Structure formats: C-alpha cells, structure tokens
Amino acid sequence: MRVLKALVLVIFSLFLFLPALWAQSQTQSPPQEKPKEPDEEGIPITNPLVVEKCSSCHKKDEKGRLTRISYERLTPEGWQMAIKRMVRLNGLNITPEEARAIVKYLSNFHGLAPEEAKPAMYQAEHRMIDENVPDESVRTACIICHSYGRIISQRRTREEWELLINMHVGYFPVVEFQGFRRFPPPPDAPPPPPGTDTRHPADRAVEFLAKTLPLQSPEWSAWRANLRAPKMAGRWLVTGYQIGRGRIYGEVSIEPAAVEDEFTTKIKLHYVKDGTVVTRTGRSIVYTGYSWRGRSFSDKGRQAGSNNNDVMTNSDPGELREVMFISRDWLQMEGRWFWGDYEEFGIDVTLRRIGADPIVLGLDRLSIKAPATGEQLRIFGSNFPSDLKVEDFDFGPGITVKRIINAGNENILVEVDVAEGAVLGKRDIAVRHSFASGAITVYDKVDYIKVSPDKALARLGGVKFPKGYQQFEALAYNRGPDNKPQTADDLNLGPIDVEWSVEEFPSTYNDDDKEFVGTLSRTGLFTPAIEGPNPKRKFERNNYGEIWVIATYKSPGATRDGAKDSRPFTARSYLVVTIPLYVKWDQPEVAR
Ligand code: HEC
Numbered sequence: 001m002r003v004l005k006a007l008v009l010v011i012f013s014l015f016l017f018l019p020a021l022w023a024q025s026q027t028q029s030p031p032q033e034k035p036k037e038p039d040e041e042g043i044p045i046t047n048p049l050v051v052e053k054c055s056s057c058h059k060k061d062e063k064g065r066l067t068r069i070s071y072e073r074l075t076p077e078g079w080q081m082a083i084k085r086m087v088r089l090n091g092l093n094i095t096p097e098e099a100r101a102i103v104k105y106l107s108n109f110h111g112l113a114p115e116e117a118k119p120a121m122y123q124a125e126h127r128m129i130d131e132n133v134p135d136e137s138v139r140t141a142c143i144i145c146h147s148y149g150r151i152i153s154q155r156r157t158r159e160e161w162e163l164l165i166n167m168h169v170g171y172f173p174v175v176e177f178q179g180f181r182r183f184p185p186p187p188d189a190p191p192p193p194p195g196t197d198t199r200h201p202a203d204r205a206v207e208f209l210a211k212t213l214p215l216q217s218p219e220w221s222a223w224r225a226n227l228r229a230p231k232m233a234g235r236w237l238v239t240g241y242q243i244g245r246g247r248i249y250g251e252v253s254i255e256p257a258a259v260e261d262e263f264t265t266k267i268k269l270h271y272v273k274d275g276t277v278v279t280r281t282g283r284s285i286v287y288t289g290y291s292w293r294g295r296s297f298s299d300k301g302r303q304a305g306s307n308n309n310d311v312m313t314n315s316d317p318g319e320l321r322e323v324m325f326i327s328r329d330w331l332q333m334e335g336r337w338f339w340g341d342y343e344e345f346g347i348d349v350t351l352r353r354i355g356a357d358p359i360v361l362g363l364d365r366l367s368i369k370a371p372a373t374g375e376q377l378r379i380f381g382s383n384f385p386s387d388l389k390v391e392d393f394d395f396g397p398g399i400t401v402k403r404i405i406n407a408g409n410e411n412i413l414v415e416v417d418v419a420e421g422a423v424l425g426k427r428d429i430a431v432r433h434s435f436a437s438g439a440i441t442v443y444d445k446v447d448y449i450k451v452s453p454d455k456a457l458a459r460l461g462g463v464k465f466p467k468g469y470q471q472f473e474a475l476a477y478n479r480g481p482d483n484k485p486q487t488a489d490d491l492n493l494g495p496i497d498v499e500w501s502v503e504e505f506p507s508t509y510n511d512d513d514k515e516f517v518g519t520l521s522r523t524g525l526f527t528p529a530i531e532g533p534n535p536k537r538k539f540e541r542n543n544y545g546e547i548w549v550i551a552t553y554k555s556p557g558a559t560r561d562g563a564k565d566s567r568p569f570t571a572r573s574y575l576v577v578t579i580p581l582y583v584k585w586d587q588p589e590v591a592r
C-alpha cells in the first residue's frame with residue numbers, strides 16, 4: 001500500500017514538475033534559436049514587487065520581460081486564477097496584500113482593452129448564458145470542461161497558447177481523453193482521404209486562438225495610451241432589474257478612498273414592485289481604467305455578519321458583489337450585482353452620473369394598455385425641475401398627460417389617458433428635454449406568457465455543499481405589429497403575477513422527479529432538496545432530476561385570440577436539478 005502511495009506521489013509530482021521544465025526550457029533557449037516575430041514582443045514589467053515575487057521562476061530578460069507573464073494579458077479574475085495556481089501547485093510564497101498589489105498591477109498593465117473585455121464580461125458577471133463558440137475545435141477540445149468566457153478573457157502569444165495546453169496536460173492528464181484526444185490512429189486504420197485535417201483538436205484550437213486572441217492588438221495599444229484611474233466620485237443614478245422582484249431605481253454616491261483607483265459607496269435602492277427601500281455601503285477597485293469590482297453590504301447584513309445572505313426571499317442580500325464596465329467618458333456603468341453561493345441571484349444594473357441636468361430613468365411599469373383613462377404612472381429620475389407643466393411631458397402620439405398628481409425632485413406621479421387605436425409598440429418618453437428611450441410599451445391585450453429563464457439549472461445542497469437556487473418569473477407578451485404571436489417583433493410587456501406549479505419531465509420512466517428535486521414557492525423561487533443518496537428513492541439515488549416549471553395566468557379580462565376562449569394562459573420552463581459543484585473556479589478576491 002505504502003509503495004503504491006509513493007508511486008502515485010512520484011507520478012503526480014512528475015506532472016507537477018513537467019510544466020516547470022517547460023517554463024525553464026523556454027527561458028534557457030538562446031534568443032537567436034527562436035527569433036521573436038514582431039507581434040510577439042512581450043510587455044516589460046516595471047513593478048518591483050512582481051519582479052521580486054515572480055522572477056525566481058520566471059526569468060527576467062534584458063528588456064525587463066519575465067517569461068510567461070510578459071506574454072499574456074488577462075482580466076483581474078484571470079490574473080487572480082493564475083496566481084492562485086502558482087501558490088497551490090507551483091510553490092509561490094505570497095501574502096494576500098502582495099497578491100492584491102500584483103493582481104492590480106498586472107490587470108492594469110497586462111490587461112484587456114475595453115473592446116476586448118466587453119464580449120467577455122458575462123464571465124466575470126457570472127451570467128448563465130448560451131455561449132456562442134465560433135470555432136468547432138475550441139468547442140470540442142475546450143468547452144467540455146469550462147466556459148468559452150474563460151478563454152476570451154485572455155490574450156496570449158501563440159507560444160503562450162501552446163504552453164497553456166501543456167499546462168492542462170501536465171496537471172490534468174485526463175484532458176487527453178476528455179478534450180484533446182491526442183491519440184495516434186490505430187495501425188490498421190485506412191489512410192484518411194487526401195485533404196483531411198488530421199491535426200488533433202487541441203492543435204487546431206491553438207491555431208484559432210493564436211489568430212483571434214493575440215498578445216498585441218491595436219485595441220490594446222490605443223487603450224494603453226489612455227490608461228488612467230477614472231474619476232468616479234459623485235452621485236450616480238441606478239436602474240436595475242431583478243428576476244422575480246422587477247424594477248429597481250436608486251442612487252449610489254461614490255467617494256474616493258485612499259488610493260486613486262479605489263472607492264467607497266453608499267447605495268439606496270427602491271424596489272418599485274413592493275415599495276421596499278434598502279440602504280447599503282460598499283467599496284470597490286477599478287482595474288485597467290474601466291473594470292469596476294466591488295462589494296456592498298446591507299446595513300442589516302453588516303450587523304448580522306457579512307454572510308447573512310437572505311436568499312430564501314431573494315431580497316436584500318447581506319453581501320453582494322459588483323462587476324461593472326465603466327464607459328469611456330466616465331458617465332455610465334453597467335453590469336451585474338450578484339450573490340448566492342453559485343452567484344445565481346443578481347440585479348442587472350445601469351448607473352448614470354448625476355450632473356446638473358434632469359435625468360429620466362423610466363417608469364414604475366414597462367407597459368400600458370390601450371385604450372385607458374386615468375392611469376397613474378410614476379416617473380423616476382433626478383433633478384426634475386419644480387415648475388413642470390403637463391405640456392412638458394411627451395409620451396408620443398395617443399398618450400396624453402392629463403395632470404401632475406405630485407412632483408418631486410426624483411419622481412413624479414402623473415395621470416394619463418391612452419387613446420383607442422394608439423400605435424402599439426415600445427415608446428420613448430420625454431420630460432422637457434430629458435429623454436428615456438423605450439421606457440413604455442403600449443399594447444392592446446396579452447397574447448401569451450413566457451417563463452424566464454426558459455431553461456434553468458439548480459443544484460442540490462444544504463448538507464455539505466450549498467444549495468443552488470433558481471428564481472423564475474413570468475412575462476406577458478403581445479403579438480406585435482405583424483399580428484402573429486411567437487415572432488421576433490412581439491412585445492415584452494413585463495412581469496406578471498402567476499400561479500406556479502411543477503410537472504414531471506418525462507425523460508426516465510416512473511422516477512417521480514417532481515416529488516424529490518425540491519420545492520417551488522408562490523413567488524417562483526425554486527429551492528432544491530438536499531444532496532446525497534436518498535433512501536426513500538428508487539435505487540437510493542440522489543434527489544436530482546428534471547421537471548417542468550409551469551406558470552398559469554388567469555386574468556379576468558384575458559381572452560385568447562380575441563375569442564370567447566378564456567382558458568388561462570400557461571407557459572413552462574425546463575429545470576434540471578443536479579448535483580453540487582464540487583470545485584468552484586471563482587475569484588471573489590478581486591473585489592477586495
Ligand atoms: C516557484 C516557482 C514559481 C513562482 C515563484 C511563480 N511561478 Fe508562475 N509558473 C510557474 C510554473 C512551474 C508555471 C508553469 C505551470 C503553470 O502554468 O502552472 C508557471 C506559469 C505561470 C503563468 C502562465 C500560466 C498560464 O495560464 O499559461 C503565469 C501567468 C504565471 N506563472 C504567473 C506568475 C506570477 C504573476 C508570479 C509571481 C506573483 C509567478 N508566476 C511566480 C512557477 C512559478
């Protein structure tokens with residue numbers, strides 16, 4: 001047994017050692033043997049701490065470049081991940097403060113240009129999306145284990161893409177079987193037809209990556225010349241949307257902290273649907289001139305300890321993380337604020353700087369039915385003048401603002417009429433010269449409903465691993481100008497209240513998933529059951545399974561196809577309830 005253990009250790013350390021050998025052989029090769037192409041010019045490192053902590057293994061050359069490190073550009077999360085591996089597997093000794101300073105320096109000076117980072121934002125924002133992977137070999141060789149987002153958050157020289165592949169093989173030999181499939185053809189195999197691409201998937205992937213995600217790019221050179229700490233201090237207006245809780249308006253006041261790219265925040269959020277107002281305080285770091293990474297705490301959460309995430313009600317989380325993208329003119333930020341053990345809860349936010357001019361953010365609802373009389377609408381924004389008259393409001397033809405019920409600096413309640421035959425569709429609204437585009441949709445009737453998200457994932461947990469929740473909501477739709485439902489021009493009328501239920505998804509005969517996977521609340525929040533084998537279940541299997549989540553909308557006025565058919569509307573979403581995530585690749589430290 002002992003011998004076996006030792007053997008395993010030796011084999012394992014070989015794998016650990018191999019990449020180090022590669023790293024070394026790279027540094028030992030004399031420059032004339034490997035002429036650097038102009039586009040492979042590495043980025044010199046001028047930070048003494050990086051040189052001190054990293055150059056024992058990553059050799060420094062006469063131009064101040066460190067092997068590996070100078071030939072990559074990564075997001076803050078990318079640098080954090082690489083440094084964690086240096087500590088975990090490669091023997092780097094570093095304090096958390098040093099790591100923070102190094103992540104900041106490398107993210108700033110070996111980072112992504114805003115144009116490069118934008119398409120990869122969803123990775124840092126922890127959004128669950130269907131990724132668009134443009135290259136087939138990348139899909140088969142890489143995306144089986146992790147997201148494409150992780151890859152497009154990086155830029156490297158060709159050699160660095162190759163070394164990355166070697167790192168995978170060195171540390172995770174199973175990759176050869178799972179994705180890279182670098183096997184020789186069987187000896188008796190017939191020769192492939194002429195013109196067949198016989199390269200292995202991983203080699204083809206490198207080809208694509210080296211071409212599309214190179215170290216040097218015009219975007220990066222342009223941004224590098226512009227790079228500076230943005231001046232974020234001031235007051236900002238927030239518009240947000242949270243699945244299940246609807247619209248949120250609020251204000252963030254940002255103050256400078258001790259260092260020029262760090263800030264503290266005071267946040268006030270107003271949930272339109274139920275009138276809740278919450279206050280929070282936070283702090284943040286801005287990397288690379290545009291990457292906001294922050295954390296905020298509810299006043300309630302701060303008292304009770306930072307991890308008091310009130311996920312059961314999906315509201316007012318103790319601690320949440322902020323990932324936002326700052327516009328080039330420092331006037332706007334957008335991104336996601338998220339919480340939950342799988343970052344499954346979140347608010348999509350847009351922040352706009354408050355200046356001297358009035359700002360119209362939007363209304364307390366997303367749609368209004370035509371015709372209508374005496375409907376009240378609340379307009380949210382900032383700096384509204386005190387002398388507004390009904391003529392100052394413009395909601396487009398067919399909507400008349402009849403009177404101002406009350407008007408404040410930040411919100412105004414008005415009464416409107418919508419004429420019979422008002423043109424259906426999404427409308428911009430204006431208050432004097434201030435404008436909010438697409439703020440309200442005029443419709444005549446609800447034609448159908450949808451459940452969002454339309455396919456979803458929850459994770460069993462609660463014993464050794466946390467639960468992964470899933471919030472659903474139902475959205476009402478109008479058929480749109482073409483008069484046909486389920487087409488691209490259909491109008492989203494916003495969330496509606498529905499009754500929730502679940503049904504069996506018939507994939508395995510007689511497995512009664514819906515009895516075991518978890519429960520769906522009256523507000524559409526799915527809470528998964530606990531993980532681990534369940535003795536009450538056939539074959540003692542885990543509580544995993546697949547179900548339909550069903551929304552039923554019974555509206556007194558709603559009729560189908562304008563006819564007498566007044567059966568309720570239903571819609572459904574496909575939910576997979578699976579096992580916990582045993583290894584998490586998350587880099588929350590970048591917001592500290
Ligand atoms: C004790 C040796 C050692 C130290 C110190 C060290 N590294 Fe490494 N580094 C390695 C080895 C070995 C590899 C190749 C295997 C790998 O990628 O993990 C590597 C690879 C890398 C890579 C390439 C990873 C990739 O994804 O291709 C980066 C980036 C990196 N190191 C960054 C750093 C930084 C930044 C520091 C200093 C804070 C540092 N390293 C300090 C040993 C070290």
Ligand code: HEC
Nearest residue numbers: 081082085141142145150151154168174175178179202205
């Ligand atoms: C067998 C599963 C698997 C496959 C297939 C796979 N990866 Fe990875 N990848 C990982 C794991 C695990 C890590 C985390 C390494 C660590 O930090 O310990 C990782 C890390 C990475 C990173 C971050 C590297 C860093 O420096 O921290 C990048 C970029 C990446 N992979 C790209 C790719 C590409 C490109 C491919 C396809 C050619 C690929 N991966 C295929 C499992 C996989």
